[in-house]
Structures are given as C-alpha cells and as structure tokens.
Amino acid sequence: MEATLLGTGGPAGLPVPDCPCAACALATGDGGRAPSAVLVDDVVLLDLTPGAALAAARAGHSLAGLRLVLLSHPHDGPAVEIPAGLPAPARVPDGQRLTLITGHKVRALAMDAPGTGYGVESPAGLRLLYLPPGCAPAGLAEGPGEPPYDLVLLDAVGRPDALARLRAAGAVTGTTDVVALHIGHDAPPQPELGRRLAAYGARAVPDGTTLVAGDYHEVPDVPRRTLVTGGARSGKSAEAERRLGAFPEVVYVATGGTREGDAEWADRVARHRERRPAGWRTLETRDLVPLLADAGGPPLLIDCLALWLTHVLDEEGAWDDATWRGGAARRVRTRVDELVTAWRATRRTAVAVTNEVGAGVVPATSSGRRFRDELGLLNAAVAAESEHVLLTVSGLPLPLR
Numbered sequence: 001m002e003a004t005l006l007g008t009g010g011p012a013g014l015p016v017p018d019c020p021c022a023a024c025a026l027a028t029g030d031g032g033r034a035p036s037a038v039l040v041d042d043v044v045l046l047d048l049t050p051g052a053a054l055a056a057a058r059a060g061h062s063l064a065g066l067r068l069v070l071l072s073h074p075h076d077g078p079a080v081e082i083p084a085g086l087p088a089p090a091r092v093p094d095g096q097r098l099t100l101i102t103g104h105k106v107r108a109l110a111m112d113a114p115g116t117g118y119g120v121e122s123p124a125g126l127r128l129l130y131l132p133p134g135c136a137p138a139g140l141a142e143g144p145g146e147p148p149y150d151l152v153l154l155d156a157v158g159r160p161d162a163l164a165r166l167r168a169a170g171a172v173t174g175t176t177d178v179v180a181l182h183i184g185h186d187a188p189p190q191p192e193l194g195r196r197l198a199a200y201g202a203r204a205v206p207d208g209t210t211l212v213a214g215d216y217h218e219v220p221d222v223p224r225r226t227l228v229t230g231g232a233r234s235g236k237s238a239e240a241e242r243r244l245g246a247f248p249e250v251v252y253v254a255t256g257g258t259r260e261g262d263a264e265w266a267d268r269v270a271r272h273r274e275r276r277p278a279g280w281r282t283l284e285t286r287d288l289v290p291l292l293a294d295a296g297g298p299p300l301l302i303d304c305l306a307l308w309l310t311h312v313l314d315e316e317g318a319w320d321d322a323t324w325r326g327g328a329a330r331r332v333r334t335r336v337d338e339l340v341t342a343w344r345a346t347r348r349t350a351v352a353v354t355n356e357v358g359a360g361v362v363p364a365t366s367s368g369r370r371f372r373d374e375l376g377l378l379n380a381a382v383a384a385e386s387e388h389v390l391l392t393v394s395g396l397p398l399p400l401r
C-alpha cells in the first residue's frame with residue numbers, strides 16, 4: 001500500500017495566507033506545506049484540498065483512477081473545485097464500512113472532537129489510519145486479534161495523546177510508521193519539530209512524499225534519561241511534559257508537596273495538574289531512589305530536582321552554617337550521590353526538571369550561596385548521566401546534548 005502525501009499542513013496550510021507570525025515567516029522551501037490530503041494506492045483520496053490534482057501530478061500520480069473521495073474535517077471549508085471525473089466527496093458515518101471493487105476496505109472511526117477518522121486496508125491486508133486535525137479516537141472498535149496499523153497519519157503535534165491512546169490499545173506498536181500531518185503555524189519549525197516528533201516516536205516528511213505501508217522507518221529511540229533545565233518561567237516543565245506526551249501512562253512525581261495556607265502555591269499546583277493528560281498519575285513524594293529502581297514501571301516525570309534538594313537541606317538542617325560544617329555537608333552529598341547513582345542505573349524512561357540558578361548574581365547569605373552551589377553540583381552530576389539535556393530559554397528548548 002502506498003500513501004502519497006499531497007499536503008502535510010494544517011487546514012489553512014503553512015504559511016497561513018496573510019499571517020504575519022514568525023512561524024509563517026520561517027515556513028519557506030521545504031518548510032511550506034499545503035493542507036493535508038493523502039492519496040492511497042491512487043484509489044482513495046483522504047480529504048480533497050485545493051490543487052489536489054496538481055499536487056498529485058507533481059508527485060508522479062494521477063487522480064483519474066480514484067474510486068472514493070473521503071472528507072474528514074468537521075466542515076467542508078472553502079469551496080474546492082472538484083476535478084472532472086472525480087467521485088463526489090463524501091463523509092462516511094462513524095462505524096460504517098465500505099469495500100471497493102479494487103479490494104480495499106475502508107472504515108469510518110468516531111473521534112473525540114468534530115471530524116471523522118478513516119482506516120484503510122489494502123487487498124494484501126496492510127492497514128493505514130488517517131485522523132483529522134485536532135482529533136483522537138473516541139475508543140477503538142478493534143475486533144479481537146485485529147493487527148496493529150502499519151502506517152498512522154495524524155496530528156502528532158497538536159494531539160500527541162491520540163498516539164498515546166493508540167499505543168495503549170495496541171493499534172500502534174514499535175513497527176508502526178507514525179507520520180505527522182496537519183502541521184500548522186502552532187508547530188515549531190525544524191529542527192525542533194523533528195526533535196519533538198522523535199520523542200513521540202513519529203516523524204515529519206515534506207509534501208509529495210510517498211510512504212509505503214509496511215516499510216520500517218527507524219525513529220531515534222526516546223532517550224532513557226532526559227534532564228530539562230532553565231530559569232523561572234522559562235517553559236521547562238511544559239517542555240518536559242511534551243517529551244512524554246505520547247506515552248499512554250506516565251507517573252508525574254511532584255517533589256514540591258503541599259504548603260498549607262499558601263493559596264498562590266496551591267494555584268500553581270492546580271494549573272500544572274490541569275494541563276497534564278488524564279491518563280497520567282501524580283505522585284507527591286521526594287523518595288526518588290525506589291522509583292528509579294523500579295524497572296517495570298511507566299515513564300517518570302520528576303518535577304523538580306531543585307525542590308528535592310531544598311527538602312534534603314531542610315531535613316539535614318543544612319541551612320545553618322555550624323550544622324553544615326558539623327556533618328550536614330557530608331550527609332547532603334551522600335544523598336545526592338545516591339540519587340545520581342539511581343539515575344544512572346535506572347531502566348525506566350525518566351525526564352527530570354531542574355532550575356538554573358546563580359547566573360552571575362552572588363547571594364547575600366551563606367545559606368543562599370550554599371543552595372546555589374549544591375544545586376549547580378547536582379545539576380552537573382545528573383546531566384553527566386543523561387542521554388539528553390535541554391536548556392529552556394524564553395520558552396525555547398535548546399539541546400545541550
């Protein structure tokens with residue numbers, strides 16, 4: 001089964017006409033994308049978009065043999081001229097199955113947002129899944145023993161949780177080729193787009209690419225250990241969450257705990273929880289070593305190491321100069337070494353968030369300088385044992401390793 005991507009962009013394409021934003025200004029050359037449309041084996045067209053016939057011709061294909069034109073979007077959008085000889089575009093009711101004279105089978109899938117997804121099976125049994133923008137499956141009605149999809153085309157940037165649902169249902173496995181469509185100006189430009197999609201186990205390709213279902217395309221493995229560092233409000237927590245957005249299960253380890261009577265802190269915690277996927281589990285603990293040692297658990301997101309260190313310094317009475325010199329320094333560093341050793345040895349996928357402090361300003365107190373120094377040492381030790389290290393600056397992730 002061949003799937004030719006006549007377009008890979010959002011409904012308005014990329015760049016969006018008359019849009020002055022930076023993302024659109026950067027969308028030149030291969031970065032430009034027509035609205036998403038997919039031609040399957042020259043028989044089925046998924047979404048009719050302006051210029052589809054010309055896009056097909058550029059890719060070395062023709063629409064003359066089309067048997068079915070399917071619409072996925074919740075609305076038809078601007079009027080599109082239907083090339084002569086094409087079947088009338090149709091939207092298939094959820095759950096309906098069609099069998100074409102060519103032997104292809106099509107099934108309409110219900111979505112959790114307005115739109116219709118389509119599964120297409122070739123006469124040879126290869127399976128493709130196409131999801132509209134902003135949508136995830138509203139429960140997969142897979143029959144018993146139904147094999148995983150060979151090729152999945154979806155809005156991986158806008159809805160990575162759709163990929164998580166597909167993985168949880170067994171519809172996407174390690175051999176499924178996952179390709180991002182509906183890429184609009186809310187997506188980061190390359191090379192960050194490629195890095196983000198790789199973390200999801202997906203990839204992006206230019207318009208006109210022909211994909212062969214069943215071909216294996218290796219995507220870089222998700223790093224086992226990722227450290228995300230940055231200053232206050234730099235976007236580090238959101239970036240860490242994105243790195244695990246396509247996993248069906250994640251344990252969110254909140255090291256800050258609760259602060260009785262602090263309404264502002266409670267509001268911060270609530271906003272963090274609201275943006276996490278519903279399937280994630282939150283665990284409020286600072287006992288990180290046993291979690292890292294649990295080889296069979298789902299991925300961990302630890303937010304954050306600075307609060308963990310603050311708790312360690314509290315427990316050891318290390319803010320006091322005399323206590324620090326009297327043995328607290330040794331005890332704190334022993335606990336840091338234990339954490340770094342567990343981080344190095346973990347077999348779980350883990351993302352840790354930390355803070356960058358001390359960028360030139362020397363704290364006025366010895367306890368402030370102590371925290372600055374110990375956090376810097378902790379960050380360096382954890383980074384040394386991480387496959388992937390990101391620095392977030394003004395909301396932008398900069399890969400350091």
